[in-house]
Amino acid sequence: MMSIIFTIKEDDVELLPRIRAEQDEMPEALRKVAEVILDDPAETARMTIVDLAERSGTSTATITRFCRALGFSGYAELRVTIASQTGRAAQQHWDTDIGQEILPADGLDKVLGVVSNSDIRLIQETAAQLDLATVEKVAGVIKNAGRVLLFGVASSAAVAGEMEYRLQRIRVPTWSRSDAHSALTDAALLTDGDVAIGISHSGRTREVIEVLAEAAGHGAITVAVTSHPSSPLAEVAELVLTTAARETTFRSDGFAAIHSQLLVLDVVYVAVAQRTYERTKEAFDLTVRAVTGHRLDGGQ
Missing domain, CATH: 1.10.10.10 (Winged helix-like DNA-binding domain superfamily/Winged helix DNA-binding domain)
Incomplete structure (x- = not known):
């Protein structure tokens, strides 16, 4: 059995x-x-x-x-x-709007209520289920990594790109890819101590699974970000961070998971920044000065 x-x-x-x-x-x-x-x-x-x-x-x-x-x-x-x-x-009255269908004739007040309540509940569900011990481990390996590779397709690619920007800003050598060939090429060049992070709501995106498997084969530490902790992607990853997904009309599947994916990776990013405080502070000071001339006077 x-x-x-x-x-x-x-x-x-x-x-x-x-x-x-x-x-x-x-x-x-x-x-x-x-x-x-x-x-x-x-x-x-x-x-x-x-x-x-x-x-x-x-x-x-x-x-x-x-x-x-x-x-x-x-x-x-x-x-x-x-x-x-x-x-x-x-x-807490979450059931008032969550799960309701958005119809073509519905006013924007209803659209706003359904979408915002769904997103708020989604964030709370993700926070409640997030394994902070795993977050600690992921932050630790990213802190010490020679290279970090992020890979996702479709909406998950945008999430990978955002995490790339945040980590690069604090001097973590990071690359994100949305093309499978480029990602596989990068994964093949990873070595012991490097980190590969695959992002997939379903955990069944073939390209993301292949990239993590390739990275693992070269000794990299692999991390899955998925809403399905028993999925094939989770099975090939060494560390798994789970997200919640709450679908509404016009926002199904991966679209519904974007906010939870961003939350999970943002917690990881802040944890890395905590562990590299002096380096992070110096990097922020340098980058803020670099773009100061591109801001209009009087801005905040």
């Missing part, structure tokens, strides 16, 4: 976003349970174990296995956590 152990801890992260991220990787029976929970968490919190088994078309044994895979001792603990988190969301 296939054994699945997920990374969810009820005391550490928001449970429902993590179930949402992991459900595609679950065995079919567990995925059915996840679908019922995510479809109506508040109703699930009121169900008995028999009710949930019947609703999901599974068995009570499957429900118990689902709970244990998530780190719970049994169904009672799972229900309490779901009830607590759904109750907290209702109290």
Whole structure:
């Protein structure tokens, strides 16, 4: 029988976003349970174990296995956590706009509400699930790296470019690539102590997986930034930083993960800056002076 152990801890992260991220990787029976929970968490919190088994078309044994895979001792603990988190969301009124469809005739006030509430919740979910011990490790290896390679495609490429700019600003030798051939070439030139960071919401982008695998083959430390910690990209990476994703109309898949990817990498960037404080301060002073002449008088 296939054994699945997920990374969810009820005391550490928001449970429902993590179930949402992991459900595609679950065995079919567990995925059915996840679908019922995510479809109506508040109703699930009121169900008995028999009710949930019947609703999901599974068995009570499957429900118990689902709970244990998530780190719970049994169904009672799972229900309490779901009830607590759904109750907290209702109290904070997150459900007012999150998840609503944006229709062609909707006014910009509704668009603003849906988008802003979704992004705020996304940031909170990402922060709640972020493994700070892993952030510490990533910051440490970047601090000591001879070279850092960042790679992502489509929207993730923009995130990689932003992180490249930030690290270069504090004198970390960094390159970002959005072309697979260029990224593979750079990955082949990495050596022990260098760092390769692959960014992919799905964790299934073939080019990003190939680049990390190539980098690892030459001794580089590999880091995955993904919303799916059991994805193929996560499997080839030495260190994994997870993000949350909350889709709204016109912003699906990778588009929905940009803010969470930026948050995770921004925390890494600040952690690197902390660890290189004197060098970072000097770099900021030099770069600010370099561009001072291009600012109009009277500006802040």
